[in-house]
Amino acid sequence: MDVDGVLTDGKLYHLVDKKGELVELKGVDTQDGLGLVWLATHGVKTGVISGRSSEGLAARAKMLRMSYIVQGQVEKVASWERILREAGLREDQAAFIGDDLPDLPLIKRAGFGVAVANARPELKKAARFVTKARGGDGALREVAELILKAQGSWGAIARGCGA
Numbered sequence: 139m140d141v142d143g144v145l146t147d148g149k150l151y152h153l154v155d156k157k158g159e160l161v162e163l164k165g166v167d168t169q170d171g172l173g174l175v176w177l178a179t180h181g182v183k184t185g186v187i188s189g190r191s192s193e194g195l196a197a198r199a200k201m202l203r204m205s206y207i208v209q210g211q212v213e214k215v216a217s218w219e220r221i222l223r224e225a226g227l228r229e230d231q232a233a234f235i236g237d238d239l240p241d242l243p244l245i246k247r248a249g250f251g252v253a254v255a256n257a258r259p260e261l262k263k264a265a266r267f268v269t270k271a272r273g274g275d276g277a278l279r280e281v282a283e284l285i286l287k288a289q290g291s292w293g294a295i296a297r298g299c300g301a
């Protein structure tokens with residue numbers, strides 16, 4: 139998945155610390171986070187390919203048990219191909235979730251290309267699925283539940299929580 143606008147709501151809050159260094163804050167969603175952890179614990183490898191770089195993202199990706207963390211790559215196709223090789227998967231066995239034009243090639247190439255509700259129109263047109271929720275506000279939880287339901291894992295998760 140992409141990060142800004144997908145894992146986050148796309149907003150960056152820029153503060154300056156006492157040394158005058160830029161501190162960047164991003165907004166994430168805890169329900170999205172739990173959905174991603176459930177994917178990881180049920181055998182679905184997850185990861186991010188981001189055009190920007192952030193230590194906070196690296197820490198969050200680890201917390202969410204992601205298998206692949208690629209940052210500072212605006213051109214995402216090479217990273218996508220490398221991740222698939224490492225995972226031993228074909229493109230049609232992988233999903234990609236994005237919001238903006240750099241994500242379009244991967245939305246088209248992935249077996250399950252997903253655009254979030256706040257994605258640019260070109261992505262929504264090319265995607266197999268468009269989430270009802272916006273990035274950083276439930277979009278990833280929506281996709282996580284869809285995949286876990288399709289793979290038959292969701293019932294046990296929900297029952298385990300008393301649902």
Ligand SMILES: [Mg+2]
Nearest residue numbers: 140142143237
């Ligand atoms: Mg983005």
